[in-house]
Amino acid sequence: MIQSKKKWSVQTISQEQAEEFAKTLQVDVLVAKLLLARGIDTELAAKEFLEMDASSVHDPFLFSDMQGAVERIHTAIERNEKILVYGDYDADGITSVTVLMETLTSLGATVSFKIPNRFEDGYGPSERLFRLAHEEGVSLLITVDNGISGVSQIALAKELGMDVILTDHHEAGEVIPNADFIIHPHLEENYPFSDLAGVGVSFKLAQALLGRIPEEYLYLVAIGTIADLVPLQGENRYFVKRGLELMRTKPTEAIRALASASGVELSDINEETVGFAFGPRINAVGRLGSADPGVHLFRSDSKEEAALYAKFLQDKNKERQSIVKSITDEAVAQVETGPLPSVLVVFQEDWNPGILGIVASRLVEKYTRPAIVLGIDLEKGIAKGSARSIEGFHLYQEIAKNRDIVPHFGGHPMAAGMTMSLDDLDEFVARMQAQGDEVLTQDHFIPRLTVDIPVELSEINVQSIESAAKLGPYGMGFAKPVYAVKGVEVKSFRKIGASSNHAKLEVTKDGHTLDVIGFYQGELVDQLAPMTSLTIAGDLQINEWNGRKKPQLMLEDAMSSDWQLFDVRGIRQLYRWLNQVPQGDAHYVAFHEETIAAYQDQLPERIVKSSELEPKHSSVVLLDMPAHEQQLDEIVTKSEWSRIFAHFFTPSEAFFDGLPSRDQFKWYYGFLMSKEKFALKEQGAQLARHKGWSEQTINFMSKVFFELDFVRIDNGHLVVNKESERRALTEAPSYQQQQQRIELEQVLLYAPYRELKQWFDAKRQHRS
Template sequence: MSFANAKWDLVNNEIEESSKEIAKALGLSPLLIQICRRRGYQTEEQIQEFLSSSPTLWHDPYLMYDMEKAIQRIQQAIETDESILIFGDYDADGITSTAVLYETLEMMGAQVEYYLPNRFIDGYGPNIRVFEEYLEKGVSLIITVDCGIAAHESVEWAMSQQCDVIVTDHHEIPPVLPKAYAVIHPRHPDGEYPFGDLSGAGVAFKLAHALLGELPVELAEIACIGTIADLVSLTDENRSLVKLGLQQLNQTERIGLSYLFQELQLTPGSIDEKTIGFQVGPCLNALGRLGDATPGVALFTTFDDEVAQEVVTLMQQENAKRKQIVDDITKEALELAKAQIDHKVLVLAQSNWHEGVLGIVASRIVEQLQKPTIVLGIQSDGLMAKGSARSCAQFNLYDALSYCQESLAKFGGHHMAAGLSVETVMLPGFMEAIETYAKQHPELLEDEKVIPIEEALSLSQVNVEFIDSLQALKPYGTNNAEPIFKISNILVGQKQKIGAQQQHLKLTLNSEQNQLQALMFNKGEWADSLNLQAEVEVIGTLEINEWQQNRLPQLMLKDIAVKDALIFDWRTNKIRPEHLSVKKAAYLVERDALKPLVSERIDTTSKVFSMEEWIKEEKQEDFNSIVFFDCPQSKEVIQEFRKHSYTQKMYIIAYTPKSIMTMGIPTRERFVAVYQYLKTHSNVPYNEKTGELATYLKIPLDQFKVILKVFFELKFVIIENGCLRLNPESTSMDLMQSTLMKQLQEELWLERVFIYSQFSELTNWLTNMEE
């Protein structure tokens, strides 16, 4: 049973004979060759190029449409001392694109400056206001980088003012191209460029290649950062660019980068696509997310030690601020999400939310709650809300927003991500419209997570030499994912929660004489559901853990599967959105009052049952999980449940709005006190004021009500003329003969097991049914 509710997709595990032959010829492992061939590299030559540390796959830049025309115009501008403006973008790709071209033109002696738009003032892409400002300063040639392919109005305006515009971009091409002097795009409809997935920085790099007449090796370290950060395909020429760039970054002489790496504690030799993607890229992006991205260009181009230090300090400050803002907004957004617990799509809007980080926040909400999420910041005037959307499963955001377009001021995007603006007065209508769309297409929200497995290994195969051989597959990224391996027939030797908040999981996995350390971030709670010496299967990526000159194999876990029952401790008296978001789950609800509330709010793939209904359910195999929503009320039924339950993954919430343990079961002394009072008072009215007697006798009202119910059940007390009287015909009887008292005692026992016991005790009881 998988912890992550995922399907593991293992490709054909057999190594072909032809792979063995190539492996022998190249002196490499057959498994490494097989991995290459699965990725589309079939011949010996293709595999050599793919694995080579010295990339040679570079395309002729002049195969791009309009490249020759653009080069001639730029050379003319340099020769005649024209003023040139580079217009970039505010993200990491835009910053690096600008730096690549700026450094190239400066080397060529051009009169050049650059402008990066401010997302909060200028918005995205070229605009007439900025162009007009620079034309007044004498600019006669504008070159856009990482933008401009859809900037028809501003490009045509500049061209009409006798200022030529060269557009270089890589984004989606609109049906009609802008009427620029030249349009350089790797997927230009009239071009012949063999690789269409360059980043903005990659296109700028190819322009530099053409301008300089040779491969601009020294610029690869800049362009590679934009390429990695923009998540383009790391195949073909991008792979060459990133390989070359990473080699340079590990020995960079750029003082800005050197200071940044020192601040990030990145040493030469340790810089790879992961450190760029998760550490360097976010620092660059933070500038444009919170304000002005312009200083980011100086990180690459400055020779001034003081300027370099100032830029790095600013980047670190802005990134720290960005992280805190994201954390704060995420926390507030999750609180708002609680009010939309029954919604299929979350629309979360609030004032004072920073527009620049809302895409990150939406991604975090999706990750936690597994629902398409729209996060909007209401602007200071209260009239407009702007923000970002992120999706999951098959839910197409662009289609959904198109359905709601009458409620929107503006939107754009694709399947998984979108940006939008909506007038605040239209927010209720928008929320209703997108919820209607989601309910009309429930199949779009049903998606089983599939994890592709590269190969099944035994623990004995996992060693430093094998992991070192995998390094040739790097850099990993889009269309060249890091291989995930499955390891079976192993035991959990040790388990540990690590991290400041005990949020991470560390395991020691054993098999005969072999041992492997395994880590998983942000899944510390899984330790509670893993038994020591449990037999497990695991999947994950392999890396080397280097510590004090020791190099040991380490598995970065993606998922764990166990043969025994998986039980998760969600016990609480405060229901959170994730408690109702388990997919394909049987929600076991015993209290009738709770059933409609749960049914309305759970995922469409899940269903509510009483325990007895679940025991009789003929299609238990349709459900992946069981959720004990409230505390069971019958030990006999729970015993029967374990005999007839197909599903092995269980979540224990045991929500109990009114606990027997908290209320307490009346003592014999309290029964006697009520009985004696009724014996000496024959006219106690039975109405809404009867509870005053509980106060007089100093008995909690809930217990007093139980006492009266037991007396009625055992016929100790009757109602006569609206008053409580002792029954003269009653006979002596043990209070525990009462069905109610037996039920309360049983519920109390079950509460002790399900709510108040140690989780290990509860797990043992559920799996073994020990008395």
């Protein structure tokens, strides 16, 4: 039996319905199943989804303050006023700034930008930077992706005489800043889509200012939208889909440089490229220092300039990776000093606040608990950091309950940032853990795996996978599909990778095969035995090598209700297979006293005799050969073992000793008849050498004759009993035992794996 690591939720799609839907849409059955699984179950809805175009983009003037904001900006341009675009230091903020900088510059505005330094200014609006902007003559301030909780900072900007246009998409608090115009999808009744990223809101302002859909900026919208993990639905879906197309077909110098630095082919750019290659590099600069180089990269006109900035982002990302690993190791060490609380809160002096969100994500992945990671600044007397959450624990709302001690915070249900006084840190930790205890149960701490589609191996091919890929982009709100295949047989399995920490399997069913790759799942190989029936779940991809395309499944999880036979027959070196035996959950069984004496010091557990066996463990290790089949029957009936390790060591093998032939018995009996008496002990070895037999053969035939009353022992000599009745050799107990032992060894020691497995299967079925 192999336990799944996650709690599966599997959708069931009718095969008949899927085939009918596929026929209607003229698509692959796999595609039809995925559409149905996502609730797209009518021809009209499917066509709208599959044929999404620019008609999905809404009128920006549905925002109630959009008209006023556009008029104020045009007035500023006409009057040559200084405009400042004030952004944020992550990928969403950097792309938001770039969209408006490019838009306003194209309209002839006198415009500059500022992005707060997270180490000097923290998250959100900065009074220091607002005062500096005022000193520089800025009269119109436009904030993008910078939060909506800076009530006092916006009030200061107004007091200084600047007009403020606030654009944002974060959770709004109870008090809204007194900006002149606010463009925020969560605060609108008339705008039909509320899940725009910060760059999406900036794009709507750009669209309104230009009076058209500025496609040339959609690649920026795609990057910010993917990186900020907002739902890929509605407008966002179109923005990302079209933006990715433009990156592949009409790349800017910035995209060319980013792709080169990331080792990505332009033609291969997709949502995963942005999420796992571009996004981390763009975020890295803001995490470690000034985010301005990110904006400069996207505004670069020359190949050389773009390459320089991309190289800078690449170097910062490498530095960021090193710091993340170091802090993650320290955070894990803190967590594991005691029992796991419902909410993890770790903190330490000099932790770089720029990467604490990543560390929090790593903790969530490892422990499936909300995680808050704070850096301590003793000089300023503050704790500052980031948090990530799990389903069921709304971070923003839970942190908001502590406004009295957390004056600065912002974020979403799943992610947040915060700053507080060190004096309140202990109180904050106690409160958050108490809130976690109220909201969360043990069920929340089990990782979840949502399986969209159970499929048959016969449905998986290159064409079906390529068709399903066209349903992308995948991301938040439209996750990459997870497929499950039930009842596949493991054909081969091995560990791969420099550290042997990955798994590679080949599975088969009804004549179809599939390669399976499990990154960081090398331990699965230790649990597998040939012929194991598995249910596997993961992402279907295409592996292309030397021009040949082949389907493969990237494994998320696996489980099996099958019992497993581990064939370790003939492997005398115990270290080669003992690591596969579950420690503390296995019985080591011996049928012979000499086996116990020989093996006990080499094993981690006490060896028990078959008669002492208790069904309290899930695995049993059969160290040696039973004397007869009934002994194994007794073990199989003791418990429904999930794992049986067959070692079956024997010092001498009856199969190779064999049974003497009838001619051998006939000659030996005639020999004894010709002798008045025969001294077996003294002359047996000499006779064996003369005949070219083993001494065991002579001894065995003598014992059979004695049991059949053909001979008697007289003062240590064999004497033929001439009055004995004629009897068959098979009537002798020794002959029967040797015959049974040979048959048993034929199965247990020399049968191929499949036959041995079937033999045990029959035993288990007979028991039930």
